[in-house]
Amino acid sequence: MTEQKKSGGRPRDAEAAGAIKSATLKLLREHGYAKVTIAAIANEANVARQTLYNRWNTKADLVLDAIFEETGHYAAAPTDDPNLTxxxxxxxxxxxxxxxxxESGAPIRALIAAAQDDDAFRDVFKTKFVKPREKMVTDLLKRAQNKGEIAQGRDISMLSIFVHGAFWYALLGGDPVDDDLAKSIVGEVFHPAQT
Amino acid sequence: MTEQKKSGGRPRDAEAAGAIKSATLKLLREHGYAKVTIAAIANEANVARQTLYNRWNTKADLVLDAIFEETGHYAAAPTDDPNLTxxxxxxxxxxxxxxxxxESGAPIRALIAAAQDDDAFRDVFKTKFVKPREKMVTDLLKRAQNKGEIAQGRDISMLSIFVHGAFWYALLGGDPVDDDLAKSIVGEVFHPAQT
Known part of the structure; x- marks a missing residue:
């Protein structure tokens, strides 16, 4: 990484936060979680390390926050579209x-891994990231059940865990996480053959 | 940990392997994966570090082997019991x-985490540990399908992934992994309500 001159003045805290999060994501993609340091992020974002520590206690917290913001763009809660099942x-x-x-699963995998070594971080990861995402799917499955696309007697919470579990399992195990997996998961959740 | 005298002579390699694996599991339970070192394991097992390195390249390899042997005792492939569904x-x-x-999920969680930082280890973990266990469940579900307990049209591979994914997800997310989870998973896999 090239050294950047910091003589151009430092952006204010709120602006710095955006730059820091962008720098975090960029470096994560380039180098992987394990090799990214707080110092490298500060350098890339052109801020003092203290600015970074003012807001985040650990690398894991910062990475979580950066990914949290990013996932808002590609994985916002799906609103009901009456034209689609x-x-x-x-x-x-x-x-x-x-x-x-x-493309960018490595940081998520690294977060799940980091959560296994650190109970406090795992709680934050679970509360801020995992459970809200699980709920998006649970809510969608509940709508499906209300519309009769999924039978009344089925266990929506468990189906939601099946959906998330299946892609965590594939992601962490190094299996493809692709359109085929999405179709297989959804196909089996919605239309099991009748016994 | 107390220093042990090694003057009593070293067991031969094959015997040493058993002692090393037992020591590994004991230390994993007491201290967690991150804090266990090769030196501590060698000391606990009363062997030279070289004996250990003769057989295992890394801590992760050794831990995998120790857990692999142990899981043989509590998670052997279930043979078909004609008296039970x-x-x-x-x-x-x-x-x-x-x-x-x-009781002892921490080492497995640590292995899954370690696999995220190391592609070579992930391949070994997947081939030696994950996939054989997935197959045990897949085989059982196939028997169920052959006996008519699961309908012909259902996607047995995906159901097997649902089973594993659900408990990986709970284990890694810090949710209870208990009898209730087992019943909920199996209940939803075997008897979805009819649409």
């Missing part, structure tokens, strides 16, 4: 997420 | 695994 809505939602993960 | 066989199989994971 819920099945198709879920399929499209997952395909969008999977396309992103195929 | 496949549903009940799967439920019992998962309950046995979950009971163990609730």
């Amino acid at each position: 819920c099945q198709l809505q879920l399929e499209r939602f997952l395909m969008q997420i999977f396309a992103h993960l195929s | 496949c549903q009940l066989q799967l439920e019992r199989f998962l309950m046995q695994i979950f009971a163990h994971l609730s």
